[in-house]
Amino acid sequence: MSLFKRLLNPNYKSEEKAKRADKADHSSYYPEQKLPIDEKFTYNFKNNGGKFIYCENWEEILEGFDNILLENDWYEQDVFCVNEMLSKKFDGFNLNFTKNTDSKFFLSACESLVSNNGSILLSSNQIKEKKLKELPSNFIIFATTSQxxxxxxxxxxxxxxxxxxxxPSNITTIQDFETEKEKDFMSYGSSTKNLYLLLLEDL
Known part of the structure; x- marks a missing residue:
């Protein structure tokens, strides 16, 4: 059962409590269990400050997209989008899809969702030859669980x-999604984006 279906299972919390109690009985030398990659991605992505909406079908994707626009008052805004399929899929929200990076937000697909650090892998397929700092500060990324x-x-x-x-050229990752976070030495020079992930279950 995937992480997302487990989260929707009302008995999941009680099952997890039982598992934790059982694990407490083991020696401290007992090998640590390896997390499934979907669970590891979710933990690391949220720990990086990312926000995601898990969806089981396209209707839920559209509903989630609408909620993001409503939350941020992004209706009637310019949207940087180079993906024609996405601009057609999300047509009908009174948005102006453009190739101008001076837009309210960036709507895009991605190459992969990287579990071990909670990052988003992008390439020139999504961002052409633009650098991350040249893109809008707000991202909405559409991806599937198989990615x-x-x-x-x-x-x-x-x-x-x-x-x-x-x-494709210009392959890069983004994993800093906390725009209000004070920069430390490790994050100095990174490009911070306010990022929403619309995640469609396709497995």
């Missing part, structure tokens, strides 16, 4: 396998 990978290396392999005749 979750364990590591960046696995995501790069997927790009290579899917693009046998053409390997």
């Amino acid at each position: 979750i990978v364990d590591t960046i290396s696995e995501g790069l392999r997927n790009i290579k396998n899917q693009s046998s005749s053409y390997i």
Whole structure:
């Protein structure tokens, strides 16, 4: 059962309590269980400050998108979007889809969702040759659960396998989504984005 279905299971919390009680009986030397990649991604992504909406069908995706627009008052705004499929899918919300990066938010797909650090893997397929700092400060990313990978290396392999005749350039990751967070040494120089993830279950 995937993480998202477990979260919707009313008995999940009681089952988890029983598991934790059982685990407490083990020695401290008992090997730590490896988290499933979907659960690890969710933990790391949220820990990075990302916000995601899990959806089981396209109707829920549209509802989630509408809620994001409502929450941020993003109706009747310019939207930077180079993906024609997405601009058609999200037509009907009174938005102006444009190739101008000086827009209220960036609507895009992605290459992969990286579990071990909760990052989003992007390439020139999504951002052309733009640098992250050139893009709007607000992102709405559409992805599917089948795009979750364990590591960046696995995501790069997927790009290579899917693009046998053409390997996209400008491959980058973004994993800092807390715009209000005070920068420390480790995050200095990173490009912070206010990011929403619309995640569609397709497994």
